[in-house]
Amino acid sequence: MEFFDKVGKAALGSRLRLMTAAVTDDAAKIYELYGVDFVPKWFPVFYTLAEEREITITEIANEIGHSQPSVSKIIQEMIAAGLVEESSKTEDKRKNNVVLSEKGIAISQIVKQQLEDIDVAIESLISEAKHNLWAALEEWEFLLEQKSLIKRVSEQKKQRESKDVKIVAYTAEYQDAFKALNVEWISTYFEMEEADYKALDNPEDYILKKGGKILVALYENEPVGVCALIKMNNPEYDFEMAKMAVSPKAQGKNIGWLLGKEIVRTAKELGAKKIYLESNTILKPAINLYYKLGFEKVFGLETPYKRCNIQMELVL
Secondary structure (H helix, E strand, O other): OHHHHHHHHHHHHHHHHHHHHHHHHHHHHHHHHOOOOOOHHHHHHHHHHHHHOEEEHHHHHHHHOOOHHHHHHHHHHHHHOOOEEEOOOOOOOOOOEEEEOHHHHHHHHHHHHHHHHHHHHHHHHHHHOOOOHHHHHHHHHHHHHHOOHHHHHHHHHHHHHHOOEEEEEOOHHHHHHHHHHHHHHHHHHOOOOHHHHHHHHOHHHHHHOOOOEEEEEEEOOEEEEEEEEEEOOOOOOOEEEEEEEEOHHHOOOOHHHHHHHHHHHHHHHOOOOEEEEEEOOOOHHHHHHHHHHOOEEEOOOOOOOOOOOEEEEEEO
16 A cells, blocks of 8 residues: 555554454454354454363463453353353352353354365465465564564664764863752752762862863753763772763663763773772662673772662773
């Protein structure tokens, strides 16, 4: 169709729904062809009952991957049509077992023949096609189970938007943003501490003049992320990666990852062998980011922050 040619792969859902509607419409006609008064949507439940003979609604739902309310509704429709009945054999009154009625069993024999004919017809269609849709569906289901479509689109969105992010060196014009971005996230989860004010109120003296660096992430020329590399007086560590903050309105653009990578690259340029950081485990996205950058947990260093409950290092 011209519409799908215009829209392309973004219309995958619409195209699948259209094809599903066509197949479902034909399915209703196929039942008529075999003289069976049957609704196509009943088939997964009906087939399961024909195979299992007696089973609970919950077990049917688990078997076919439908919700229990959906299966319950279909069961009620099939009971009204005389195809299914509640079992009187079970002694456990807590279980709502259902079975095919005599009418349902008779129809199942006709449906069995029908399925054999459909299977041959589908095989014929597969042989005529260049691509095996049935095999492709199985493969797509597996791939989407590993990583959903929303996850894939989200990653693409991040990748595209991250191209518009620019990482620049700190200058005095970014002092307000450096402080505001950090105060915003610290105040959201914790309380500002004395060590925070020392770094944020006077980054020139506390960080830059001591040999450290501050990087600023710009998105559409607005400072939306910051991160500092602070020189340490420690024989084991050269720098501390600290004061990383990203504006909530700019999250989802890979800004933390871009800042982190640039900080690591900058540390290497400065000849660093190890980078240290402190954080808190309630900040799960941040902790995941640090692991992704290659940081590992360490223990035992003295910290000026009450909120610190995890220490990490990166060997360069």
